[in-house]
Structures are given as structure tokens and as C-alpha cells.
Amino acid sequence: MTSATGPTVVELDYAGGERLTMNMGPQHPSAHGVFRAILTLEGETVVGVDAVIGYLHRCHEKLAETLTYAQYPSIASKTDYVAAMTSEFAYVMAAEAIGKIEVPKRAQYLRVITAELQRVASHLLWLGTWCMDMGGALGGGATIFLYCIREREMVLDLFEKLVGARLLYGFFQVGGVRYDIPEGWAQSCRDTIDQIEQRVGEYEQQLEENPFFLARAQNVGVISRELAEDVGISGPLLRGSGVNYDLRRAQPYSSYEDFTFAIPVETAGDCFARYRVRMAEFRQAISIVRQALDRLPNGPISSRPGLKSVAQTRIPKGEHYARVEGPRGEVGCYLVADGSAKPYRMKWRGASFSNLAVLPFIIPGHKVADVVAIMGSVDPVFGEVDR
């Protein structure tokens, strides 16, 4: 998959005779999955990067054509397995838009609660792995990683109580959600987010008061506003480059207009700015969950209850592109329905895939050590890249 003309190389002022080609991945401690970057090095400086993807391809789009609208949401969660709720969300939204299916208010609120909890869980894993990229599995990075995993566990425990699963949920269904919250769940959710909010403050303190962390994150991997808009990145990367764009505000869905929250934006565009955006998003997501729990309306959780067989979920002919703001950016699902119980065609727009496209623009000129820091700050999940 390397281009026929060989890797593109950025000419730098280099006095040495030879360039070194180094493979990073697909098996690499900081490949975040199976990603292969063919780096061209001049000494320690990276001058060219060729990204090779596709190692985790699982035919998701073809798979969607063979599964009914009731079956696929639980498979959709396998695209972005770190934030499984998000892709389910996009899929059911597309199906509902084609079928003009109303979603009860309570179900909309439950969707918001789980989507925002998922954002918290996903950002926790990002913070941990990113710090591990910079700090090493045998160093301070691992310490932050284990703390973050501890907190992510608490969110996963909440999901387990709600759905019964910890990684791939199948919580969303066309017309609503599958389960209502069990007794006492709201309280344990409140306790959990209170605790996470406090711990996030601790991490900020531990990291931002550490000059080594700042030296690694500031002015590294700068994405300018123009580049961000040209390449089409989304999510915290875009907002870290000074663009105030969030689908939850730009195109509110699932009652997001009911909640008050801020869209954190940083202008520097470096790894540190992306970090700041995500840290602020922790707090916003937690505040949204609190508001949703406070105002959770009563009523049914699905407008299509009591289906006897999966084949009964028929969606009329039509097509729609639904998009949601996932933890990594815009997750889109383009669905073409032909009136049967299965979609005619489905296309994913993975946030990680589009975000990954920015790497060749920002990596050249940095040191090898920065490659992992930049890749970590982009936060790709390769399940979503390759699908």
C-alpha cells in the first residue's frame, strides 16, 4: 500500500549520507491497535511517514447488509470498540430517520447519558494510553494509565449494571433503547461521575505541573486551523486547532438542545491543546450526565416495544446520513434502506480514519519520540479506521 513512487520525503537540512527506513508496527507497543507507519529517518528526525492501514478490516459494511436492523447495532459497537455506544447511536439514528420513527423522550435522555458516559470512558483510555506512549510502560506513564483504567472500570461497571456487557453493548435499538435503568443505578452513576470529576482534577495537577510532560506536549504536532479544515479532521483535534464545531451544538440530536454545556476550544493546535480540550470535555460530559439524570422524564423507553421477531423491524425505502459527535469526532452512518428488514447498503464514516489523515502533514520534522506522542494525541482506534 506504499505509493508506487515510494515514500514521500520532506527535504530537511541534512548533512548525513543515508536515510533509514524504519517500520513502526503493525506490532508495536504504541501502535494503538494494528497500525503500520513506515518512517523515513534522518538520524532521529522523521522526514517521511507512510501510513499503512487495513490490518483490522472485518467487512463491517458488507456485514451490515446481511444483518437486520435489530441485529446490527450490537455489531456496530465493534467498529469503535473503545466507544461502542457511539457507533450504535449513529446506526439507529440513520434507521430512525429513514423510517420516521419517533424516539420517546426518556429513551433520548438515556441515549445521551450513555453516550456521555462513553465519552468519559473513552477519554480516560485515551489519557492513559497517551501518557503511556510518552512515559513508557515502565515509567510514570504506566502510573497514569493504571489510574485511568481504574476510573474507566467504574464507568464500565455502570454499563454492566445497565446492559450486562462491558465492552460491546447493543444498548441502542431502532426506536429507543433496549433496557431501562435499574433501581439505584442513577445514584451509583452520580457517585461515579463525582469521583471521576475529582480524579480528573488530580491528573491535571499531576501532569500540568510536570515540566517534562509540558516539554513533551507543548509545540509538538501543531495542526494549524487551515490544515485542520483542509484535511477534514473532527472532534477534539478540530477544536484543539481553534475551530468551534461540535455536532451536539451545530446539529443537535437526541435532545442535546435541552442541556447546557460549553464547547471547549483551544487555539494552539498542538498536543497540549488537544489534551486541554479533552480534559475540559470530561467535565462537560459529566455535567451533561448530571443534567440528564436530574431531568430524566418518565415514559416508555422504546416506540417499538414488543417485537416478536427481529425481521419485524422493517424500514421503508429511503436513505439517510446520520452523524453523531463521538469522543473522537464525527461518526457518520450512511444507510440505504430498500424496505426489507435489512439495509441495502451501509457506509461508515469513522472519526479515527479521517483524523489519521492528518499524520503525514504534522509528523515530518519531529523526532521519533514525538511520533508516538502525536499519534497518541490523535487518539485513533483501529477498529474504527479499518472497520
Added chain:
Amino acid sequence: MAEMLPGWLLPIVAPFIVLNVVVGMVTYVTLLERKFAARMQSRIGPYRVGYHGLLQPIADALKLMMKEDIVPTAADRPIYNLAPIVFLIPCMLIFATLPFAPGLGVADLNIGILFFIAVSSMEIVGLFMAGWGSNNKYALLSAMRAVNQIISYDLPYIFAALVPVMLAGSLKLSDIAVAQEGFIHWFVFYPVIGQLAFLAFIVATLAAENRVPFDILEAESELVAGFRVEYSGMKFALIQLGEYAHMVGSSFLAALLFLGAWDGPGPEWLGPAWFLLKAIFIFLLVTWIRWSFVRIRVDQILALSWKVLLPATLVLLICTATLVVWRTSGGI
């Protein structure tokens, strides 16, 4: 005890004992670090093998001995095979000059500290051999970084170590220890100079031992495992042993230079125990730093050394020299 042995036997027995004690200690130091790190990370650490995981180092050593030894096809075999040994020998040799109590040591050279520093930086030869002989790009990059780092950090390391040497007026390690007798005379309590030198010495030690935040040689998130990426089994164990031996040796040296070596309350025979405790304190200090910082980049490491640490230690050294001259000429 020395009198009971025939003269020719002593040069054999003493190193034998020291070597074995060091190897035993090094294996258990790994357990200490793992337990300590686990506590920091709200984990338990090794727990299953023996009481609270006490047999874990032995299990690890057995496992490593039984592992298959894989040599990469393209490796430069003689260099690849020799590297772990070349790496290990200097790491063990540094214990030769360390006096563990008055008169208890293999060889209390009159240039003890010079020998220690010279030998300990010899490990770079083995390290570079490993990086070169593996014929692996990660290992090669790591070996190049290692040379960079050793060159940049040995000078501040030596300058910081020379401060106690000047204050004590001797290169002999036992003389430096004796000069610090009595709690308040420990060089770390020497006003201003002592604390600064101790700080600089700990930073330079971190770099010399390749610990986070200066572990760019290993840097497993970039270079997988750096210079030892191709090593397995017993060769890997030797490298690991050497690395930890170096760390323990440096901890002993720091305890000797700044924390008064065997000086402590209680009878004289408790001296080695105090020394050990202080060395473990230094070791845990280094471990604590290791498990709470992120790694810095290679250019930042070099900048830190040449632009900050080297001038700072040099100024410190000149100040110490001035003070010592002023004092001996009848100042204080």
C-alpha cells in the same frame, strides 16, 4: 575472618562473597521495585509465588534460564553473544571498591571513586555492542542514543561526585565515608552546596542508569525495548542483571557520598545495615521518580545536560573548591 584464610585465598573468596551477595540483592531489588511501583499504582504487585510474592525473583530467574535463546539470523554473532557479558562485567566491577564498613570491602583503592566512575561508564561498550550486533534498527537507534546520553551525563555526574570528594579531601571512598561521621556531618546536610550537589547527583544518576525520565535507550513506546530488543532468555537476564547491579551500585555510591555511608546510631557492627538502608532509600527515591515522570525527548535530554546541568555542576564545583581553599587557609 581474614586472618584465618591463607593469604592466596583471600583475593578469591572476598570477590566471590561480594558477587553472590550482589546478585542475590539485585534479584530482590527487582521485587522491591515491583512492589513499590504496584503500591504507587494502586495495585498489589507480585503476590502468588511464595508469601507476598517473595519467591517471585527466583521464579523469574528460573524462567529466564529455561527460555529458548534466539539469535536473529542477521545478527553479528560474536558481538551479539559477547555483548551481555561485556555489559555485565563493569556493572559488577563497581562493587569492587565499595567499602561496606570500615575495612570491609574487596579493594579500598586510593582512587576509589575515580575507578567507580570510570568502570561504570564502561558499560556503554557492552550496550553499544548489543545495539550494533543485534542488527535491528530499534536497537541501533537506541545504541546511538546511549552513546549520546553517556557522553552528556558523565560530566555532570563526575562534577557532582567531586563535590564530596573535595569536601573530604580524598578520592578514597572509605576516607569520604569517615569524613562524614556524626549525623550533622553528612555531606547532604552541608549548607547549600550539599543539597545542590545531591540533587545534581541524583539527576545524573537517573540519566546514567537510564531510568525514566531519561530512559530513551529503552523507550519501549518508540524503540520497543531499545538495545535489548533481540535478546531473550539468559542473555536478556544478564543485561537485566547488569542494569540493576549498576543501579544498586549507584545507590550505594550516592549513600556513601552524601548520606554518610555506614554512619548511624547503634553499635559498630550495625554499620553495613545502615549503609544498606540508605542505599535502599536512594534506590526507592530513584524508583519513585521513575514511576511518576514521563520520558523526555532525546534532544531535550541533551539540552538539559549541556545547558543546565553541566554549567550548574561546574559552578557548584568551583564554589566548593573556593570554599575548601578558603577554609584550609584558615577561614572557618
